[in-house]
Amino acid sequence: MSTAVPTSPKAGKGAGAEVGIALLGYGTVGQAVYRLLTENTEDFTHRIGGPVAVRGVAVSDASKPREGVDPSLLTEDAHALIARDDVDVVVEVIGGIDYPRELVLAALNNGKSVVTANKALVAAHSAELAEAADAAGVDLYFEAAVAAAIPVVGPLRRSLAGDKVKSVMGIVNGTTNFILDAMDSTGASYDDMLAEATRLGYAEADPTADVEGHDAASKAAILASLAFHTRVSYDDVYCEGISSITAEDIEAARTAGYVIKLLAVCERFTDDAGVEKVSARVHPTLVPRDHPLASVSKSFNAVFVEAEAAGRLMFYGNGAGGNPTASAVLGDLVGAARNKVHGGRAPGESTYANLPIAEFGDVRTRYHVDLHVEDRVGVLSEIASKFALNQISLSAVRQEEFNEGARLVVVTHEASENDLAATVDAVKQLPAVKSVNSVIRLEGE
Amino acid sequence: MSTAVPTSPKAGKGAGAEVGIALLGYGTVGQAVYRLLTENTEDFTHRIGGPVAVRGVAVSDASKPREGVDPSLLTEDAHALIARDDVDVVVEVIGGIDYPRELVLAALNNGKSVVTANKALVAAHSAELAEAADAAGVDLYFEAAVAAAIPVVGPLRRSLAGDKVKSVMGIVNGTTNFILDAMDSTGASYDDMLAEATRLGYAEADPTADVEGHDAASKAAILASLAFHTRVSYDDVYCEGISSITAEDIEAARTAGYVIKLLAVCERFTDDAGVEKVSARVHPTLVPRDHPLASVSKSFNAVFVEAEAAGRLMFYGNGAGGNPTASAVLGDLVGAARNKVHGGRAPGESTYANLPIAEFGDVRTRYHVDLHVEDRVGVLSEIASKFALNQISLSAVRQEEFNEGARLVVVTHEASENDLAATVDAVKQLPAVKSVNSVIRLEGE
Numbered sequence: 001m002s003t004a005v006p007t008s009p010k011a012g013k014g015a016g017a018e019v020g021i022a023l024l025g026y027g028t029v030g031q032a033v034y035r036l037l038t039e040n041t042e043d044f045t046h047r048i049g050g051p052v053a054v055r056g057v058a059v060s061d062a063s064k065p066r067e068g069v070d071p072s073l074l075t076e077d078a079h080a081l082i083a084r085d086d087v088d089v090v091v092e093v094i095g096g097i098d099y100p101r102e103l104v105l106a107a108l109n110n111g112k113s114v115v116t117a118n119k120a121l122v123a124a125h126s127a128e129l130a131e132a133a134d135a136a137g138v139d140l141y142f143e144a145a146v147a148a149a150i151p152v153v154g155p156l157r158r159s160l161a162g163d164k165v166k167s168v169m170g171i172v173n174g175t176t177n178f179i180l181d182a183m184d185s186t187g188a189s190y191d192d193m194l195a196e197a198t199r200l201g202y203a204e205a206d207p208t209a210d211v212e213g214h215d216a217a218s219k220a221a222i223l224a225s226l227a228f229h230t231r232v233s234y235d236d237v238y239c240e241g242i243s244s245i246t247a248e249d250i251e252a253a254r255t256a257g258y259v260i261k262l263l264a265v266c267e268r269f270t271d272d273a274g275v276e277k278v279s280a281r282v283h284p285t286l287v288p289r290d291h292p293l294a295s296v297s298k299s300f301n302a303v304f305v306e307a308e309a310a311g312r313l314m315f316y317g318n319g320a321g322g323n324p325t326a327s328a329v330l331g332d333l334v335g336a337a338r339n340k341v342h343g344g345r346a347p348g349e350s351t352y353a354n355l356p357i358a359e360f361g362d363v364r365t366r367y368h369v370d371l372h373v374e375d376r377v378g379v380l381s382e383i384a385s386k387f388a389l390n391q392i393s394l395s396a397v398r399q400e401e402f403n404e405g406a407r408l409v410v411v412t413h414e415a416s417e418n419d420l421a422a423t424v425d426a427v428k429q430l431p432a433v434k435s436v437n438s439v440i441r442l443e444g445e
Numbered sequence: 446m447s448t449a450v451p452t453s454p455k456a457g458k459g460a461g462a463e464v465g466i467a468l469l470g471y472g473t474v475g476q477a478v479y480r481l482l483t484e485n486t487e488d489f490t491h492r493i494g495g496p497v498a499v500r501g502v503a504v505s506d507a508s509k510p511r512e513g514v515d516p517s518l519l520t521e522d523a524h525a526l527i528a529r530d531d532v533d534v535v536v537e538v539i540g541g542i543d544y545p546r547e548l549v550l551a552a553l554n555n556g557k558s559v560v561t562a563n564k565a566l567v568a569a570h571s572a573e574l575a576e577a578a579d580a581a582g583v584d585l586y587f588e589a590a591v592a593a594a595i596p597v598v599g600p601l602r603r604s605l606a607g608d609k610v611k612s613v614m615g616i617v618n619g620t621t622n623f624i625l626d627a628m629d630s631t632g633a634s635y636d637d638m639l640a641e642a643t644r645l646g647y648a649e650a651d652p653t654a655d656v657e658g659h660d661a662a663s664k665a666a667i668l669a670s671l672a673f674h675t676r677v678s679y680d681d682v683y684c685e686g687i688s689s690i691t692a693e694d695i696e697a698a699r700t701a702g703y704v705i706k707l708l709a710v711c712e713r714f715t716d717d718a719g720v721e722k723v724s725a726r727v728h729p730t731l732v733p734r735d736h737p738l739a740s741v742s743k744s745f746n747a748v749f750v751e752a753e754a755a756g757r758l759m760f761y762g763n764g765a766g767g768n769p770t771a772s773a774v775l776g777d778l779v780g781a782a783r784n785k786v787h788g789g790r791a792p793g794e795s796t797y798a799n800l801p802i803a804e805f806g807d808v809r810t811r812y813h814v815d816l817h818v819e820d821r822v823g824v825l826s827e828i829a830s831k832f833a834l835n836q837i838s839l840s841a842v843r844q845e846e847f848n849e850g851a852r853l854v855v856v857t858h859e860a861s862e863n864d865l866a867a868t869v870d871a872v873k874q875l876p877a878v879k880s881v882n883s884v885i886r887l888e889g890e
Contacts, residue, residue, distance in 0.1 A: 036754055040609070046674070046797035047606050143604060149755035151596070151604035158603075159588060159596035161492050162775020164485070229491070292761065295740065309481055309772035310594035313762035316737065317755065327754035330607020344789015352491035 012343035013088075017050045019337040020086040022112070023057045024078055024103055025094035026066055029117055029144075030057070032326035033091060035068055037333075044330075048337040056081040058103075082107045088340045091329060092116040101125055108132035108140065113336040117144035117325050123218035123234040126225060130349030139339055139346045141332035146219045147172055147301040149324035150317040151331075156226040156305070157347050163307040165227040168266040169443060172219040174299030174320045175210035176242050176262040178202045180284075181297045183250050184259055190245055202299050212241035213262060213282040220264035223303070224280040228268050229353035232280050238360045240283035249284075249438050252370055252409060256398070258286040258442070259294045265443060268355065269364070277358040284440055286368050291444040361418035366395070366445070368411050369424065370437040375406040379432045383408065386426040390419040405434055411442065457788035458533075462495045464782040465531040467557070468502045469523055469548055470539035471511055474562055474589075475502070477771035478536060480513055482778075489775075493782040501526040503548075527552045533785045536774060537561040546570055553577035553585065558781040562589035562770055568663035568679040571670060575794030584784055584791045586777035591664045592617050592746040594769035595762040596776075601671040601750070602792050608752040610672040613711040614888060617664040619744030619765040620655035621687050621707040623647045625729075626742045628695050629704055635690055647744050657686035658707060658727040665709035668748070669725040673713050674798035677725050683805045685728035694729075694883050697815055697854060701843070703731040703887070704739045710888060713800065714809070722803040729885055731813050736889040806863035811840070811890070813856050814869065815882040820851040824877045828853065831871040835864040850879055856887065 013019075021037070023030055037044065037054065045051045057069055058078035066074065075081050082090055082103060090107040094100045097120050104121065107114050109132055116122065122129065122142045133140040143153040147170070156165070171177050175197060182193040194211065197203035209215045217237040224232035242262050253260050263285040268278050287294045292314050296302040301319025306312050318324035335346055373379050380399065387394060387410070396411040412420070420439070427433055458464075466482070468475055482489065482499065490496045502514055503523035511519065520526050527535055527548060535552035539545045542565050549566065552559050554577055561567065567574065567587045578585040588598040592615065601610070616622050620642060627638040639656065642648035654660045662682040669677035687707050698705050708730040713723050732739045737759050741747040746764025751757050763769035780791055818824050825844065832839060832855070841856040857865070865884070872878055 032754065036607070043609070043674075043798075044607070047792075047795065149608075149752075150758060151600040154599060154604045155596040158780060159599045159773065159776045161779035162481070162489070162777075163594075163772040164488070229488075292740075295737075307594075307772060309477070309768040309775070311763045311766075311769055313595060313760070315758070315760055317758035321756075323754040324756055327608040327752060328604065330754070331604045332607075334606035335603060338792065339789065342790065344784065345787065347492075347783065350492065353488075 012339070012341050013050070015049050015341060017341055019048060019050055019052045019088045019340050020055045020084070021052055021333070022055055022081045022084070022087045022090045024090060024092045024100070026057050026059050026069065027093065027095070028322035029093040029325045029329065031068060032322040033093060033329050036326055036330055044334065047334050049341045052337055055084055055087050078103050079106060082112060083110055087112055089113045089115065089333060089336045091333060092118060093329065094118070097121050097124055104129060105132055108136050108138060111136050111138055113139040113141070113340065115141045115329055115332040115336055117142070117329055119145040119215065119218040119222060123221040126233065126349065127231055134348055137345065139336045140348070141336055141346065142222070143332050144325045144328035146222050147303055147315070147317070147319040148321065149327040150301055150303065150315050150319060152223070152303050152315055153226060155315065156223070160305070160307055160310065161347070163309045166268055166306045166308060168223045168227045168303060168305050169293065170219070170223065170264045170303035171261055171293060171296050171301050172264050172303065172319060173210055173216040173262060174301060175203045175207065176216070177296065177301070178299040179211070180242060180245070180260055180262065183245070183247060184254070187247055187251070189247050190243065211243050213239045216262060216264050216282040220266055220280040220282050223264060224266035224278055225351070227266055228278045228355055229350045230278055230355045231351045232278065232357060236280060236357045238281040238283070242284050245284050249370070249440065253286050256368070256409070256411070257289055259289055260284050260440065261287050261293060263287070263293070263443060271358065271362055276355055278355045279358040279360070279363045281360070281363065286440050286442040287444045293444065362416055364414045364416050366412055366414055366442040367420050368409065368440045368442050371408045371410070371427065372402060372434040372437055373406050373408050374432045374434065375401065376432070379406070380408065382430055382432055383410070383427055386423050386430070387412065389426070390423045392419055392423055457784070457786050458495070460494050460786060462786055464493060464495055464497045464533045464785050465500045465529070466497055466778070467500055467526045467529070467532045467535045469535060469537045469545070471502050471504050471514065472538065472540070473767035474538040474770045474774065476513060477767040478538060478774050481771055481775055489779065492779050494786045497782055500529055500532050523548050524551060527557060528555055532557055534558045534560065534778060534781045536778060537563060538774065539563070542566050542569055549574060550577055553581050553583060556581050556583055558584040558785065560586045560774055560777040560781055562587070562774055564590035564660065564663040564667060568666040571678065571794065572676055579793055582790065584781045585793070586781055586791065587667070588777050589770045589773035591667050592748055592762070592764040593766065594772040595746055595748065595760050595764060597668070597748050597760055598671060600760065601668070605750070605752055605755065606792070608754045611713055611751045611753060613668045613672045613748060613750050614738065615664070615668065615709045615748035616706055616738060616741050616746050617709050617748065617764060618655055618661040618707060619746060620648045620652065621661070622741065622746070623744040624656070625687060625690070625705055625707065628690070628692060629699070632692055632696070634692050635688060656688050658684045661707060661709050661727045665711055665725040665727050668709060669711035669723060670796070672711055673723045673800055674795045675723055675800045676796045677723065677802060681725060681802045683726035683728070687729050690729050694815070694885065698731050701813070701854065701856070702734055704734055705729050705885065706732050706738060708732070708738070708888060716803065716807055721800055723800045724803040724805070724808045726805070726808065731885050731887040732889045738889060807861055809859045809861050811857055811859055811887040812865050813854065813885045813887050816853045816855070816872065817847065817879040817882055818851050818853050819877045819879065820846065821877070824851070825853065827875055827877055828855070828872055831868050831875070832857065834871070835868045837864055837868055
């Protein structure tokens with residue numbers, strides 16, 4: 001288990017020394033990074049303590065014309081670029097996992113510090129990358145991997161380094177927030193608002209990674225690892241997307257005073273046996289309308305942190321886009337380059353707490369269960385008894401006429417996923433229950 | 446003019462080395478710092494890379510019994526404590542200016558890194574302190590000086606180090622936000638809500654520093670300095686408090702769709718002659734009700750940052766109190782102690798941009814002008830002509846019957862302070878104008 005301790009503090013190159021940059025990738029983010037870096041050279045020189053020079057830009061096809069970049073800098077041989085003696089910091093903004101992993105490892109093993117915006121890579125391979133950075137005594141920065149321009153990694157690593165984080169809840173995917181917010185404000189269906197998001201460029205042609213929560217799950221893994229000083233990887237995150245959320249769910253949420261958000265929820269808790277554990281999960285979540293996360297609209301992101309001494313903090317802003325992502329990448333680049341000039345290292349991976357990751361069935365939250373039932377005497381009592389049998393107490397019950405029967409909405413107090421699942425199974429068996437319309441978790445009260 | 450470049454990178458003591466702490470002050474914050482530090486020793490050891498030990502706690506009267514601290518650590522001789530060879534980091538949480546200045550300078554000159562929560566000290570003497578830190582090659586941290594637990598200094602210094610900040614607007618004083626929020630939600634008077642704030646412990650016995658904006662002005666100076674890489678001191682900040690805000694002002698704001706907040710506003714702008722300048726000011730401000738700062742209630746703080754690439758960011762949380770302040774102090778302590786163990790320095794003062802500070806009269810904003818006028822034909826035209834004479838265009842006008850006359854509310858487009866002041870003077874001279882009820886600035890649209 002590695003710790004926050006750098007293994008080999010490095011001497012700097014000395015004030016005024018030039019720092020060589022290799023830029024891997026020239027998509028939207030790469031272009032913004034290159035443009036801002038070359039437009040503001042004097043600012044960067046002052047902030048770093050020496051000039052920066054881009055040694056090369058690795059792309060898949062160097063013959064293709066690229067706007068804004070000196071063509072002589074383009075190369076298809078990323079490995080050769082990384083290996084150059086005059087490259088100190090490698091910026092990876094390619095995306096994907098396998099190829100960038102290979103390049104980032106090559107860079108770290110070569111003694112170059114790395115700045116990456118790649119959440120999928122960091123969430124899948126953090127241990128391997130952190131160990132390579134530690135072995136070489138260099139920095140691995142990834143502020144842009146979570147919520148783009150919003151400083152979250154830095155505050156968790158540094159500002160809260162003297163505190164104990166209890167939970168992190170975030171809206172960390174702009175596409176899904178845009179869709180859910182549009183459904184909430186228009187009453188339209190998921191499919192229509194996904195189409196709108198695609199039309200406006202908020203959703204990709206294949207929106208799976210966003211709408212099924214995979215992108216948010218990568219970010220949840222990164223947030224939980226930082227917050228709890230414990231390695232949490234993508235595979236440890238329970239993940240449920242928003243594609244099954246209906247206009248009726250949104251309407252029911254509104255009636256009950258909630259809004260539905262796709263949240264990444266990371267928690268530290270003590271289980272029944274007194275063992276401290278952590279969990280990370282991503283799922284559609286009911287949030288009270290007066291909670292700060294409820295008013296995060298459109299494609300904005302926000303991360304809500306609760307720490308023992310600090311109390312509740314929220315960080316809000318643009319969670320995607322070329323310029324906002326470049327802002328975070330360039331902040332990291334200044335940090336990495338500064339350390340190359342002046343010596344010292346950024347805080348590395350910190351996994352000393354090494355808390356066990358809870359089984360998802362042991363995670364506790366509250367639930368909003370929406371049922372279609374027969375409209376006759378005794379139904380409520382039959383259903384309520386199933387909740388009681390599993391020791392789940394109810395905080396609210398609402399019944400209304402619906403579709404030749406009744407709609408029954410039950411809001412529970414805190415219960416475990418296992419107990420809730422057993423209850424829903426039992427309720428489904430009841431002859432009086434026509435269907436379970438939805439089960440949505442509830443946070444923030 | 447000093448730059449961000451540390452003058453002498455220091456080698457670390459080596460992993461595992463003990464870091465000695467001198468704690469100056471044992472009030473609410475000092476007690477929280479001491480308690481959290483001694484309760485979580487193992488966490489701090491892991492996060493720093495070596496154990497921390499509190500060498501002593503300087504207080505004004507060491508014979509007075511103090512809860513929670515080993516009495517043998519108490520001393521009245523702060524200078525002797527600071528000078529000890531086994532002290533590496535000095536934490537200053539005394540408050541005031543002259544005595545802590547003397548101690549912090551002694552510490553820095555002695556090669557100790559300093560963590561302070563003292564906004565008044567940093568805002569009044571940042572240049573002197575930064576030069577002493579640079580000369581000795583040590584760190585000066587002050588995250589807790591602005592908005593306590595909310596990470597603001599770190600994000601401006603590090604996360605946004607690759608971006609250009611355009612403006613920072615913040616609710617950075619909890620006492621005044623509590624009073625204004627209470628006036629807004631109850632309709633009560635300033636005096637009644639100040640009394641309520643005092644009763645609940647949100648306001649001090651002498652509330653002058655809070656309600657007259659002096660505390661917020663210190664924070665504005667610190668924020669502007671960090672944001673614009675320019676030295677802005679307390680004396681450079683225009684400052685107006687909330688004691689003249691009436692229940693009628695709050696009600697008028699509500700009618701027009703605004704809420705009144707005491708804002709610290711720091712801006713970078715280009716003047717008519719094409720010169721880039723900065724300004725920092727604190728005053729009651731109308732904020733549209735749908736602006737993120739409008740919903741910051743009670744004694745919470747929030748800082749809204751606009752940067753060229755990142756766009757709009759907001760940081761929200763507890764801006765005061767023992768534990769939240771201690772959280773920020775301890776985050777800084779981990780950073781300073783880590784550098785003592787592993788070598789390296791935090792980014793120092795960065796003033797390379799050295800932008801001129803605008804004359805307050807040249808600052809441009811919008812205004813909400815509330816007049817009591819005679820109710821007769823031609824009055825509006827007479828008043829409007831005074832605005833037009835000074836090239837101020839109007840965005841909204843509202844007139845209603847009032848007190849044997851009319852109340853006329855004028856909302857302007859952007860205008861300079863000089864032009865607005867000249868207009869108000871001219872308007873006051875009009876026989877038809879009985880009184881100028883209030884002039885309140887407007888931001889956030």
